[in-house]
Amino acid sequence: MAAEKEHKHIRGRHAKGALPSYGSRTDVGLVREHNEDSLAVNPPLYAVADGMGGHAAGEVASEIAIQALVANAPDTPDGDNLARAVVAANHAIIRAVHEGIGRKGMGTTMTAAMLSGKRLVIAQVGDSRAYLLHEGSLQRITRDHSLMADLIDSGQITPEEAKTHPQRSVITRALGSDPSTLPDIYEMNVSAGDRLLLCSDGLSGMVDDPLLESILARVKDPQRCAAALVNEAITAGGHDNVTAIVVDAPSNAEAIIKKETIKGRIGAIIAAIALVLVLAGGIGGSLAYLNHTAFLGEQDGNVTVYRGMPGAVMGIPLSTFDHDTGLAVEELDNIPANVSERLKDGIRVDSVADADALVETWKKQIEEHKQSATPEGENEKDKDSSASTTDEKTTDSQKEASTTSERTQENEGGDEQ
Template sequence: MAAARTQAQVRRAPSAKFGSRTDIGCVREHNEDSLIVAPPLYAVADGMGGHAAGEVASEIAVRTLARQAPSEADTEALGNAVITANYAVINAAQEKGRSGMGTTMTAAVLRGERLAIAQVGDSRAYLLHQGQMQQLTRDHSLMADMIEAGEITPEEARVHPKRSIITRALGSDPSMQPDLYELDVCTGDRLLLCSDGLTGMLEDSEIETILMRTRDPQRCASILVNEAIAAGGQDNVTVVVVDVEGNEEQRVKKTRRRGRAWAIVIILAIIATVLGICYGAYHYSQTCAYLASQDGKVAVYQGVPDSVLGVSLSHLDHVTSVEVSDLEPGVANRLSEGVIRVDNLDKANQLVDTYEEYIEESKAASASASTSNESSENAEGSSSESAESNEETEEATNSATSSASSSQEGVA
């Protein structure tokens, strides 16, 4: 029941996904192995002592460990929890009268990408990193001592008649100290905790292949146990497979937060740029000016004759007294049909002054032309009257001469 409860917890574990399985094997009458999977704590214990004593020892050990283990990857605190479990097994053996009852213990606390291990006996911890498996723990066994001493080879140790003898276990020595390991792991690594029922049946290369090929940790744990049973199942087999996710969730959240922050910054920058452009355009527009026709007169506007989103970019400055009809035809047409743009108000006013001067000159020229026309007409009238007077004088003279001639002819 404990295993079932911890398996339900793994699905919610923030730092790892795991799978686990334990089996009695093909030879033993009792399953003396126990396991605990309560993230961030994982452990395997292989009991010994016969007559169900090993089963009791391993169960006491994992229960004590679960109560005492730290929630962080603290090797010293984890080691102390294993030492406490050792005392609990010794006390239980004395109370139950089961001398020789004991168990191995390999416990791990995985928090983020930090791993702490405390180990006693020959249950092992392996780490699969970048496709290569390495054994993290050292067996406390007679075979391990003999291999290190060069007395036998690892191949010979696998079939040695004393291969089950261990040199350190919980429940045998009150001064027992576990081996402690602390290391950094990476997201994507795979941790394996197992009893010797697995390593005694399968070569490390076979275990490595299964760890690499089977993606789902629960399926991987089941396949490892099945292969050990298929190879003979000479002992109880217990396996815990843990996939390290590290701080992936936190990194994803941080990345999302950073992405949202950058999105906000970009949006604000775009808004600021648009506002800056709009302000610059508006400010520039307000330095400009133009002339237009307003009720037949020239009007001066500040800005440009455009609008943005329905907002006019100009306003009326003043209406002049200059009549559009008084301007030269080209200018009058431009004002009637559109506007005349200038750089600023000063130039607009200067242009109005030019128009006024033009109108005054035009009016003066018109007045001068009118006066000249009247003088010409008067001169022409005087000439006509003089000609008529001359004609009358000439006629009178001719008449007098004719009368004189007639008188002279009568005297004769």
């Protein structure tokens, strides 16, 4: 495949500089006829693209995307320029369709990373993932652009239910469908000994995170590790094409991770700056980051919206308070997916508008729960009670009228006398 040829071509470049060691493998799996995954291993650039469109069109889309990415990627990790390269890949697929290459409707995911020294930058569209193994603990860096991720975040289904959901393959963002599609950009510093994993959903969908963590920690050679990961997905059923790239951070990386998620924005389409990380005199750091991402948390018992991401770096918060939604956290206890518990760590979304939309979804679920929990006979009881009260008032009025009439008759009798 073209992806494998690209891989072989790039291996010779790795020896020219002090770059990370890496390994990669892609496999068609046990069910599909074509391998629609493509990859790039071009240090310091690494990328996975999972094509879609049927009749080999997905293979065409992913290969076009990888070639355009490699041609336009910067020489060093840079969020804005890596985002521009992904946008160029998107336009290349759309242009190819207009030129009669492939077929209409073809597209691909794209997860691209640049790792040099301690600096790691990732651009992502779709549900191909990036993970980081740090001090033996696996952290998922990217958030899937998929229907399942949206349903889980809204509390409508659980992660376990998503694994067997009939629409688990539906993605909400891909290259090749919309000229204005932009990637999410993640920028961070990594530590010596950290290990980066890029993979298509043929791996993440077949192998649970705990097993991914175990293999990444146990198999030290990155090439053997990539092969072991792919073999595990095939052993589990190999229902999809499987691609894995394993990259080890160079030994001179610093020992503290600092990370933040930003939105990639390009040229006239891009309206703000990317994340800037400044370390001053070794004493502390300050972060200037794009405020378009958001998350939901809790404050004073209410659900609140924050710009940025949960947590802090060296005591500096990575978020700012935006507004209180007026929804009490305790009201979330009766809707699915343990939403109230997840709020403690922050539920990440793409924007403040998405956060508000998610809250509105919860409010509707809470109202539906209240209505379904109301006993059927309660309204009848209320009516009976109301009728009884009315009858009592009517009786009292009648009694009062009778008493008044008797008094009037007595007075009239007295006057006659």
